[in-house]
Amino acid sequence: MKRHYTFLYQGHLLLYLFGMFLFSLTGCQDSCKTTRTYLSYTPVFKLKSELRTAVKVEPSEELRRPGKIYYKYPYIFVNEINEGVHVIDNTDPSDPKTLLFINIPGNIDIAVRDNILYADSFLDLVAIDISDLNNIREVNRITDIFAFDYTIDGDMVAIDWKSEWVTETLDQDCGGNITPQPMPFFLEDGAFTRSLAQASFSASSGAGNLPGIGGSMARFTLYDNYLYTVGQNNMQLFNISSPASPQAAHNIILSWGVETIFPYEDKLFIGTNNGMHIFDNANPANPALLSTYAHVQSCDPVVVQGDYAYVTLRSGNACQGFTNQLEVVDIKDLTRPTLAKVYPMQNPHGLGIEDSLLFICEGAFGLKTFDAKDPLNMDQTPLAFFQERHAYDVIPLGNVLLVIGNDGLYQYDYTDAKNLELLSVIPVVQQ
Numbered sequence: 001m002k003r004h005y006t007f008l009y010q011g012h013l014l015l016y017l018f019g020m021f022l023f024s025l026t027g028c029q030d031s032c033k034t035t036r037t038y039l040s041y042t043p044v045f046k047l048k049s050e051l052r053t054a055v056k057v058e059p060s061e062e063l064r065r066p067g068k069i070y071y072k073y074p075y076i077f078v079n080e081i082n083e084g085v086h087v088i089d090n091t092d093p094s095d096p097k098t099l100l101f102i103n104i105p106g107n108i109d110i111a112v113r114d115n116i117l118y119a120d121s122f123l124d125l126v127a128i129d130i131s132d133l134n135n136i137r138e139v140n141r142i143t144d145i146f147a148f149d150y151t152i153d154g155d156m157v158a159i160d161w162k163s164e165w166v167t168e169t170l171d172q173d174c175g176g177n178i179t180p181q182p183m184p185f186f187l188e189d190g191a192f193t194r195s196l197a198q199a200s201f202s203a204s205s206g207a208g209n210l211p212g213i214g215g216s217m218a219r220f221t222l223y224d225n226y227l228y229t230v231g232q233n234n235m236q237l238f239n240i241s242s243p244a245s246p247q248a249a250h251n252i253i254l255s256w257g258v259e260t261i262f263p264y265e266d267k268l269f270i271g272t273n274n275g276m277h278i279f280d281n282a283n284p285a286n287p288a289l290l291s292t293y294a295h296v297q298s299c300d301p302v303v304v305q306g307d308y309a310y311v312t313l314r315s316g317n318a319c320q321g322f323t324n325q326l327e328v329v330d331i332k333d334l335t336r337p338t339l340a341k342v343y344p345m346q347n348p349h350g351l352g353i354e355d356s357l358l359f360i361c362e363g364a365f366g367l368k369t370f371d372a373k374d375p376l377n378m379d380q381t382p383l384a385f386f387q388e389r390h391a392y393d394v395i396p397l398g399n400v401l402l403v404i405g406n407d408g409l410y411q412y413d414y415t416d417a418k419n420l421e422l423l424s425v426i427p428v429v430q431q
Contacts, residue, residue: 037167043158051105055138060098062429072112072212093411094423111220112212116243139244215393216301216350224284230258264304271300293337307332308375312348341376350393361391383417
């Protein structure tokens with residue numbers, strides 16, 4: 001859920017430094033003037049009222065910019081970044097059928113409880129009844145609940161950003177001091193990385209025998225009678241005991257740079273770009289912080305199984321980090337998580353684990369599988385490395401693996417983890 005973030009001091013500072021890096025002095029036009037060039041971002045505004053009347057069902061469309069994926073039998077839901085959700089019948093994984101598209105402006109994250117799909121729509125949380133695919137309809141909306149993460153001007157909200165290079169001439173006294181000018185405005189990091197981020201996926205437990213399942217890049221997740229969403233520096237709870245009527249509940253302030261949320265048993269693991277928070281969720285209405293594990297600045301999805309958490313760190317502009325590795329964190333004592341092992345990687349993104357199989361997406365480098373029976377010696381038990389596909393995140397489903405990348409949605413039979421068998425492909429239309 002990388003959103004358009006407001007111009008906060010922290011974001012200004014980061015991008016001001018970035019702007020100064022781009023700054024170039026091209027020479028004085030005379031002894032008392034100087035010229036500089038920088039990249040400027042300008043918000044594109046739209047009326048809130050227009051955005052709130054746009055949820056509708058449309059015929060099926062091709063994948064263009066796929067984002068988060070979510071599985072709830074027998075459907076796969078694929079986010080189209082900022083546009084809405086593709087609904088795919090996956091009764092037969094070797095022959096998935098794209099059924100329809102739900103237009104949801106500003107959508108990035110999704111989760112499903114019973115027959116209600118929860119989705120962000122710019123500032124709002126929207127509840128959509130999908131019990132009858134021939135009569136999908138919005139049943140509830142909590143307005144402005146995500147407003148903190150957006151730039152707002154009265155009844156207008158910034159839905160995009162236009163960039164352009166600006167060159168300007170500044171007055172300078174002959175002693176070399178530049179006459180004060182309004183500082184060129186740079187945006188907080190998240191303001192323009194939203195459109196660059198591929199997706200985050202919700203790993204959640206639903207009601208009944210058919211829970212929804214997502215991947216490791218989640219910013220939405222479900223537990224008990226609550227929906228949990230994370231923003232740039234908070235965790236917002238929603239009471240969904242009545243699924244069609246979500247109610248905003250507790251809001252927990254976190255450190256800056258929150259990226260993902262992953263539930264495991266009665267705990268919540270929240271990945272940030274400089275660490276991982278562990279919350280005790282025994283009281284689902286009020287999670288309690290147990291500990292924080294710190295690491296270097298980097299993108300940071302998390303999955304957990306047994307006594308270990310698996311954290312991938314990758315380089316990239318959105319995270320301002322330079323580390324590419326898998327960290328295995330010992331969480332036997334949840335109040336004192338400790339680094340147990342580091343494995344070098346190429347550019348790891350999302351990951352998934354089921355039983356003793358660990359799947360790691362290496363972005364443009366492909367997909368890796370490991371035998372994780374012994375988490376501290378996985379370099380001795382690599383299973384396979386599939387380099388032919390871009391891989392952003394995965395969802396293991398028994399013997400079927402969902403893989404999303406910028407070139408398509410792939411499904412594999414991983415009965416033999418050393419030799420994944422391709423079952424189907426829904427390709428991305430290259431623009």
